Amino acid sequence: MLSASYLILFTYGQLLAQNDTTITNKKINLQEIEVSARRTPVIYSEIGRVVTVISKKEIEALPVQSVDQLLEYVAHVDVRQRGPLGIQADVSARxxxxxxxxxxxxxxxxxDPQTGHLSLNLPVDFSNIERVEILEGPGARIFGSNAFSGAINFITGSANQSNLKANVMAGAHGLYNMGASGNIVNDQLKSFVSVNKSATDGYIHNTDFEVYNLFYQGQLNLEKEKLELQIGYTDKGYGANSFYTAAYPNQYEQTKTTFASLSFSAQSKNPLKSSVYWRRHQDRFELYRNNDDAASWYTTTTTI
Structure with missing residues (x-):
């Protein structure tokens, strides 16, 4: 009886296995599947947006001295920096x-259209930033495909009254930061100008830097139209101690960024906003800062 029961169960299991194999070998044509972030499809204007706004008051309350230090306090934003006070920093989101x-x-x-690095080479000093707007998620696509995971917008020159400001900072190892900025506001024209220089001898060998910033922003307000012009220039030269490899600690890098833009907007039943901008980035890297210490095979520098 035991043998007969075993044979019956074994035969039945083999039949089931054959049936399962037969079903598996069949070709099944699946229909098109749409994957959406929401339960029901929505139009673009109704997509949820995750927006973080850092006001001037909040910026002044935080213990930060540069843009990269400020962004480290924002959730979902990752900052990787080389050198102090934002000399070279990269930022990512989500x-x-x-x-x-x-x-x-x-x-x-x-x-920077060539590389994701050096994007925080802003032509304005940290003290001139009035507000920071951080947009995360799919809503950032409003700025184009480059804003795949988010967009960070720095606002300057938003004051509605004429003013003049000057800032001076000094610290150890020859550190200093000095600059001046001002707003000139009248009935139709608003202008913002900023000039800044900072430098240090470095806290260790080959960590010195020297930075120049020059920026102009002008707004012409008509009845229903607004024309805005921006021109900026930044020059950073710094000792890149072991930035890319510890095998060559005496590296040096100098970056220059020139920026200009012109935008026009009109408020009507059909709002119109268009802009054109130009950006030039120059990057000069030296593996050996002093040619006297360079190896015999090192004969030139690379400029991009």
Whole structure:
């Protein structure tokens, strides 16, 4: 009886296995599947947006001295920096890469088109930033495909009254930061000008830097139209101690960024906004800062 029961169960299991194999070998044609972030499809204007705004009051309350230090306090934003006070820093959001975050200055794209690095080379000093707007998620696509994981917009010159400001900072190892900025406001024209210089001898060998910033922003307000012009220039030269490899600690790098933009907007039943901008980035890297210490095979520098 035991043998007969075993044979019956074994035979039945083999039949089931054959049936399962037969079903598995059949070709099944699946229909098209749409994957959406929401339960029901929505139009673009109704997509949820995650927006973080850092006001001037909040910036002054935080213990920070540079843009990269400020962004470290924002959730979902990752900052990787080399050197002090934002000399070289990269930023990403929501797990994306450096070239998937768009950096804007007063709504104009200032991201480096060649590489995701050096995007925080802003032509304005940290003290001149009035507000920071951080847009995460799919809503950032409003700025284009480069804002894949988010966009960060830095606002300057938003004061509605004429003013003049000057800032001076000094610290150890020959550190100093000095600059001046001012707003000139009348009935139709508003202008903002900023000039800044900072430098240090470095806290260890080959960590010195020297930075120059020059920026102008003008707004012409008509009845229903607004014309805005921006011109900026930044020059950073710094000792890159072991930036890219510890085998050559005496590296040096100098970056220059020139930026200009012109935008026009009109408020009517059909709002219109258009802009054109130009950005030039120069990067000079030296593996050996002093030619006297260079190896015999090192004969030149690389400029991009």
């Amino acid at each position: 797990g994306g890469s450096f070239d998937q975050v768009m950096i804007l200055l007063n709504g104009i794209n200032i991201t």
